[in-house]
Amino acid sequence: MGPKRRRARRSRWITGTNPDPPSPSRRCRGRTTTEEAMNETMNSAPATEIPGYLAGTWKADPAHSEIAFSVRLLGISKTRGRFTTHDVTLVTDKNPLRSSVTATIDLASIDTGNEKRDSHLHAAEYLDVGTYPAMSYRSTGIRQTVDGWAVDGELTLHGVTRQVPLTLKVNAFSSDQRDGQRAGFSATAEIDRRDFGINAGGVALSNKVSIGLEIQAVLHK
Numbered sequence: 001m002g003p004k005r006r007r008a009r010r011s012r013w014i015t016g017t018n019p020d021p022p023s024p025s026r027r028c029r030g031r032t033t034t035e036e037a038m039n040e041t042m043n044s045a046p047a048t049e050i051p052g053y054l055a056g057t058w059k060a061d062p063a064h065s066e067i068a069f070s071v072r073l074l075g076i077s078k079t080r081g082r083f084t085t086h087d088v089t090l091v092t093d094k095n096p097l098r099s100s101v102t103a104t105i106d107l108a109s110i111d112t113g114n115e116k117r118d119s120h121l122h123a124a125e126y127l128d129v130g131t132y133p134a135m136s137y138r139s140t141g142i143r144q145t146v147d148g149w150a151v152d153g154e155l156t157l158h159g160v161t162r163q164v165p166l167t168l169k170v171n172a173f174s175s176d177q178r179d180g181q182r183a184g185f186s187a188t189a190e191i192d193r194r195d196f197g198i199n200a201g202g203v204a205l206s207n208k209v210s211i212g213l214e215i216q217a218v219l220h221k
Contacts, residue, residue, distance in 0.1 A: 050096065052173030058183055058217035060088035060103075066214045067105060071193075072206035081112035090185070090217055096142065101151065103137040125200035132158050142168075151187065158196045164189050166213075181219035188212050 068082040085106035092099045107127045110118055122129040139153040149168040154161050171184035189211045193199075 050170055050173070052175075053092070053096070054173055054181060054183070054219065055092050055094045056181075057220050058090040058092065059220050060086065060090075060215050060217050061182075062086070064216035066212075067103075068212045068214075070210045070212075071208070074204050075206075079112060079117075081110055081118075083107070083109050084111055085109035088215060088217070090183075090215075092183075096149075097144070099139075099142055101137070101139045101153070105135050105137075107132065107134060126198060128158060137164070155191065158198055160196045162191070162195050164191055179218075183217045183219070185215045185217070186213065187215070 062085075065086070065088065066082055067086050067088075068080065070078045070080045073079050083105045086103060086109075088101065088103040090099070090101045107129045108122065110121055110127070112118055112121070121127055124131070135155065135157040137153055137155050139151050141152040143150045143152065147167075149170065151166040151168050153164060153166065155164040166187040166189045169186040171186060173181075173183045175181050191209050191211065192207050193209050194207050
């Protein structure tokens with residue numbers, strides 16, 4: 001079709017002499033293909049996008065890792081604490097999206113900087129450490145997001161299991177002669193304690209609990 005005929009068809013459509021506009025499916029096909037390509041890219045996540053990335057099994061170094069939480073009290077301040085005893089294993093796959101993480105946290109190791117408060121939190125109306133000595137986390141999937149990474153997983157606490165996603169940041173992979181292969185990760189999440197059957201504290205204690213993890217892991221194999 002020559003230039004004159006193409007211009008003629010375009011003018012007939014604009015002036016109304018040709019009532020049939022271009023097919024919507026044909027107009028949108030390019031955009032749909034682009035969106036599919038973007039989704040495919042988000043779900044492939046080559047390891048080369050993470051500097052120094054290394055596949056393997058990693059264990060959190062307790063001396064350089066922290067599992068912490070904070071909860072607002074009386075609506076005016078936050079009480080902060082951490083769990084000092086935990087076992088965290090990360091398995092990084094050649095494809096990061098196939099990686100996984102599991103964690104077990106000793107609830108009796110809670111430390112808020114106040115022994116009386118810690119003992120109170122051990123009681124049945126809160127953590128009920130005598131019945132449920134540990135909480136655990138198991139990932140079910142990893143996704144790339146616009147801002148980085150997200151881990152989908154299940155948290156079991158107080159005898160209840162709920163879906164709790166983590167917002168994940170991969171800090172670094174490094175190696176030296178003294179420390180060997182190490183990797184650093186940061187993660188955050190928020191839970192509603194009522195979802196796990198912890199209702200004590202009344203209106204003075206916020207239902208929302210913020211969780212923060214700083215993990216320095218050592219390569220085991």
